[in-house]
Amino acid sequence: MQTPVLLALYTGQRREDLVTMTWADYHGGIVRVAQNKTQERLDLPCHPKLREHLDNKRTGFGGTIVRAANGRPMTAGALSAALNRAMADIAEMPHRSWHGLRYLAAGKLEEAGCSVVEITSVIGHRTYQMAMQYISQRRAARAAIERLEAAG
Template identity: 60%
Template sequence: MVVTKLAYTYIAKRRYWRFRRAGIDAALPGQPGEPEFHIKYAELLALSKSKPPEHDRASFRWLVERFEGSAEFKHLAASTQLDYSKTLRIIEDELGDEPFAITTRGMIKLVRDSMASTPRKAHKFIQTVSVLYGYAASEDLVPDGFNPAAKIKKLKAKVKPYIAWSEPEIALFLSKAAAHVITPVMLALYTGQRREDVVSMDWEDYQGTIIRVRQSKTGEPLEIACHPILRKHLAGRKTTFGGPIARAANGRPYTVNSLSQALRRACADIDGMPNRTMHGLRYAAAARLEAAGCTAGQCSSVLGHRTYQMAMKYMTQRRDSEAAIRKMGA
C-alpha cells in the first residue's frame, strides 16, 4: 500500500518529496511506497532524532543555525529557503568557526576572491553574509550597522546573452519537434513565462480562456489570457489525471533541468535549427507583444521590466540589420 503522508515530509513544487525536521531539510528519492524512498526517510528520521552538536555561540556556524531556525527564515518561500540554504552551507564551510562579531571586511573579501572564477556564486555569498548580519543586528548580536560584507564590490561576470527565437526558427521547431517538447515551448511562447513557471503549470491552472501563474521569482499571481492557438494545442494534450501540463516522453513531469536538456536535444535533432533556450522564448514573446501594438506597460506586466528591455534591445538590433541588408540589395 502506498503511503501518502509521513511525519516531517512535505511536497515541494507539487511533486518533489522532502524531509524537514530538527534543522534537516533534504530531498527524498522517488515516491512513497518505493524502497529507496523509505530507506532514505528512515536515515533522515534517525539523524533528526540524534542530539545536534553544540556550536560556539560566537561562531558563524551557530549564527547560521539560529538564522535557519528563526521565524524570519521560516516565513520565506520554500524556494527562497532552499536558495539561501545552499549558500549558507558555503558560509559554514568557509567561515564556520570564525567569530562573526569581530570578522573583518578583509576576511570576507578573501573568501569572495577565492570564488573569482564563479562571480555569481561570489555575489550570492556576499549577499547572504549581509543577510546574516542584518539578522544578527535585529537580534542584538552585533551593533546596528555592523556589516563587514557591506559595500564590497560585485565581481563582474561575462554575461552570455539570451537570443530571441526568430519566427522562422519557431515555425521550424513546431513543425519538426516531438509533441512533449512542443507543449512547454508553446506555454512559454504564448504566456512569456520563465521555465521555472512553465514546469509548474498544472491543468487546474488552465481555465480555458486563462492560465493562472504564480511567478516563482516574484511570488506574484498572474492571470494570463490564453491565446486561441495555445488553447487548441492544449485541448489535444489534456489528460484525465491532471497534474503538471508539461511532461516528458515517459509521462513524468519536467524539472527545470530536464526541460532544458530536452529542448537542447530537440534543437540538435532538427536540421537547420540552432541551439535555443527557454529564456529566448520569453524574448520572442516580448517581440510578439510589441509587434501586436502592446504598450511597454502591458508587456512588462506579463514579462517583467528587465526582460522586456533586453528583448527589445536585441530585436531592435536585428530589425536594423535586416533593414540595412534590404537597402544594400535595393
C-alpha cells in the same frame, strides 16, 4: 516538446514556471501563473493556438501540464535537456534555450504593437528597464535592416 514550447511562446514564462503549471491553473481562456522568481501572480489570456492545443491535450488526471514522454512531471533541468536533444536532431539548427523563447515571446508581443506595459503584464517583469532589455535588440535590428534596405 510541443506543449512546453507553445506555453513558452504564448505565455513568455521561465522554464521553472512552465514545469510547475498545473491543469488547475488552466481555465480555458486563462492561464494562471505564480512566478517562482518574482512571486508575481499573473492571469494570462490564452492565445487561441495555445488554448486549442491545451484543450486537445487535457486529461482528467490533473497534475502538471508539462510532462516527459513517460508521463512523469519534468524538472526545469530535464526540460532544458529535452530541448537541447530536440534541437540537436534538427540539421543546422542553432542552439536555443527556454530563456530565448521568453525573449521571442516578448519580441512577438512588441512586433504585434503591444506597449511596454502590456508586455510586462505578460512576461511578469516589474520594471520598464528589464522589459526593454527583452525588446530593444529586436527594435534596433529592425531599424538597421530598414536603413540598409532604404540605402539600396
